[in-house]
Amino acid sequence: MLLPLAGSVLNMAFGKRLKRPYAGIMASLFVAASFVLAVVTWLDLLAKPSGQRVFDFTLFSWITSGSLHLNVGAYVDPLSVTMILFVTGISSLIHIYSIGYMSHDERFSTFFMYLNLFVFAMLVLVLSDNFVFTFLGWEGVGATSYWLISFWFERPTAAAAGKKAFIVNRIGDFGYLTAVFLLFTYLGSLSYGKVFASVGQLSHGTVTAIALLFFVGAVGKSAQLPLFVWLVDAMEGPTPVSALIHAATMVTAGVYLMARISPILHLSLGVGTIIAFVGVVTAFIAAMAATSQTDIKKVLAYSTVSQLGYMFLGIGTGQYVAAIFLMVTHAFYKALLFLGAGSVIHGMHDEQNIKKMGALRKLMPATAVTFILAWLSIAGLPPFSGFWSKGDVLAGAYQQSPLLWLIGAITAILTAYYMGREVYLVFFGKQRFDSSVKVHESPKVMTVPLYVLAILSVFGGALNLPISDKFRFLENWLAPVFGHALTQSTISSSLRFVLGAADGVFAIVGIALASSLWIKSSSRPAAEPAFLAAAWGIDRFYDRAIARSSTRLSQMFADVIEVKVVDRATMSVGALVGLVARYVRKVQSGYIRNYALYITIGAILILGYFVTRAGA
Template sequence: MERTVWWLVVIPLAPLLAALLNFLFGKWWIRQRAHWLAVPAVALSFLVSLLAAAPVLGGHETLRQPLYTWIAAGDFHVPVELVVDELTAVMLLVVTGVSLLVHIYSIGYMQHDPAYYRFIAWLPLFVFSMVMLVLASNFLVLFVFWEAVGLCSYLLIGFWFRRRSAAEAAKKAFVVNRIGDFGFALGVMLIFTTLGTLDYEAVFRAIPELSSGTVTAIALLLFTGAVGKSAQLPLFVWLPDAMEGPTPVSALIHAATMVTAGIFMVARAHPIFLAAPTAMWVVATIGALTAFVAATIATTQFDIKRVIAYSTVSQLGYMAMALGVGAWIPAIFHLFTHAFFKALLFLGSGSVMHALHDELDMRRMGGLKRWMPLTYWTFVTGAAANAGIVPLAGFWSKDEILVGAWVGGAPLLALLGLVAAFFTSLYMFRAVFLTFHGEPRFDPHELHPHDPPATMAVPLVVLAVGALLAGFAGVPPENGWIHHALEPVFEAVEHHTVPLGITVGFAVISTIVALGGLWVAYAAYVSGSIAPARVAERLGWLYRLAANGWYFDVLYQRFIVRPLEAFAEWLWRTVDVGIIDGAVNGLARAVAALAQLWRRLQTGLVANYALVIALATVILVGVSLVMGSTLFR
């Protein structure tokens, strides 16, 4: 059942107004009080999202609000219309809910920054862009705000732009995402040229009329955009570097919201992917490889934020794998639970940095448990949820993905997911033990760690509760509240019947795997029965492979970046300087030389001028006589 309402526009409008006011008046009048506009605006957006989600998730209604017609050219119309169905409702709650907590956290974390007003302008601008992306009813509006969230990501990663590393990270994120977005744009263009429309419902109805090759091409091009935005292999390299931005940015954009836009887009376009089995196989394979590769890299990192960043890449890989094997609802379920525990982990790492004067190296931490009990217990909750420890949120959603891969005909991917789950538990509890356990590896007389103020502590506690309880939205497995809520969106999807034995078996196996990773981390970093340095030495090139990010950045620098820079320099010297500048400058030199020749006629002597006049007169008279005389005819 569909219903037209007038109030959906409040969801994106409130953060947009806050962003505009803070940007226009923040520097001169609002300054450090910018959150008094942004926090209530995002809170209002969250409350209206709850108001919209209630009838949609509870009564399976679809809410619409037409705003205006953006493009009207003959039979082609692109309306800007806000639509809330079950998938949109879940995303709205995630985006606005986590955004509200991050805005509150930022009051304590960022308020002393001189450019605080600018930070609190970009944050709600991102919320506006992400909300509009989710609410879009057609591919063109989706693409516009897909680019808008990329712009906001660039602005927030490079917030401290005077720091070279932050500026470089922002540019890297922007350029790498443009590669994926180019493919996404081609996919949208291909949809329009083949179907003549970009409206979701019209496109999905017309998909059966297209050839399998065309549908596969559209699906793969759309997924290219998701590879960039959701940091999948091989375009994941921008996300770890994006940790140069402030920690609240990492929690909001690079954990819970923007990076899940690609997952949301594939789920939204699921009728296209269902008609393209080859594309589904590609999505599942890339997702599984991403989950595994990123997990191995995270195990070798010492920067606490980079560990969590690679963890984000890995968990996004799980979501993509789920989409590829047809486990659509488990993918969105994991997106939902991941938002809680990953935002919690980032904000927890921010609390540690806040206490240690922006220290990131876990080798210079240790023993923080005694000084920061609230941060410790909330961080442990997030780490356990990420590791899939029963009964926390990550256990339920990740387990469904592994079961979905197994019954979906991809047992090898399920096994690869289990291996990645072991590394997930290992690197998460490695981070816990290195940061909070043991003796302090810093001078307690110089640094005085402490738990954060209330504005930072309250979001940590709320997210920890979410990491504890969000998983029960999917209990019992395959038949929980979230499954029934999302079922109408994926009603055309073939649902596999999962025997109880497989569900229980995977639950037991994944629990053993997660506990195994915990034990190895404890043995290496608490009891000392395993020597990490000796293990790294024995692993040799395998450890170096993981520690260097599987050399993706090195390969890109050597075979793409440097050749392109050399080619650009050649173009500059040969074409720009040699041809274009040469032609312009050559013409200028020719004119100057000719002017110098004419200049010699200007001697300044009256006698010379009189002689020239006389000679010219004689010549003119002679020519006239010759031309007018009959003598020469």
């Protein structure tokens, strides 16, 4: 866990002095090493009987006050091991890829420093043994992603996007913190072990409140409605960042959190339903938006939002394993997609508009092939990994409510469609860019990770095959974590098969739709309504309704209330003294007779006062 931190620190210290690729290689090595360690840990746990696959250790005491005792410590259970495995695994690949991708950047070593730091924060997030230390990672990924998004700070949009990401995340954090406070208020402890052991004592209302507040946190981090806006802007960051943070790891933190607090969710009332609906609606809305984007990365961004929606659908319907399964496979293929897109952008010399591409499959064969594999996977075409994971989620949704399933299904079609659109526009059709642009395939250091990810995308489904219980590796592995919180599947295997088939059909429909529309043409305004391109105008609404009005409010406070009210209240006291003085000093006329008169008046006042006392 500490390795990436060490890498980051080393990079901070010596990165400048190292020659270009070595900083990256060093960073990659550290992450790879932690991947190895993760594997070791996994094997360790695997060796134990399934009931005892938890181990909790404390590094040192962090914050102590009153009855509060927070440690820096790790809580290793199958869930966190799953997380670290794929986090470190994918991170390693992305690190390696970045060595190539960032090779021309001035601040090469800084970039790797941030990346390492990010991985560190992510590991803290998933390994921590208490809510607050998790929060450290939680915020840490927020901060590092802020740095990474605004890595190209000279672009005002990048700077703004980073800031936006951080702030929107903070809104979620507000929920997270409040939930933590509630937990501590009622349970007096914040370590996972103790909280989950005693969560049963809480009233339903409290549990529900806590669950909801945590969900708010997750919504912020995982870019769900209504806080998804930051993720799309975050595409201003370098593409490996998009791949790492906004596809594979950070955004899944929300899902992880929800899975982590499954004992709480399980006890809450109706929160699951809320989560499921938020998830599925997000999935749908984002998918719709994805259909009309022209930026290669924005399509992927909306797609990510949409996929995250699926994950929450899984969480909400109690299908934690399905959600995790989807998370893992999504990490594979989405990382692949992003890296592929990065490869394209790299090859096209920073062109991101898919309308200005086309026919790249010949020029960039490796990228094209891997990208297409990822597409098929995300589209949910059997037997690619996406098919299995999405299938699990949708099946769970069906069990909960056909309505959820229906929206999910429509979204599945849309997913296949918009990804198809992108693939066709980028790799097929006619070349729509100036032939003076010398498009080139990416170097090995970038393509090798693509291959690895492609393999994972294709076969990742094997992790959890619904064929028989024996093949549900992931479910069996995670079962001790979720225990009774997991909603048992009541769907008959035949229905399950029908649903699976339907999934396959949806994928095909979507792909067919895309190919019919986009394989030849690059411009179909009817299929790209402006309001979808603008993501339903939600972002603009925020900008108008919140950002601008709060700016105005702030200005008002600064210019009017502070200056004219608060400060003036102070200054007017001083002014009053001056004013009084100016009036009173006129009394001081310089004339003896006036002074004598005042003396007399004073005397008369005194005598008058005594008259009132006289005779008493």
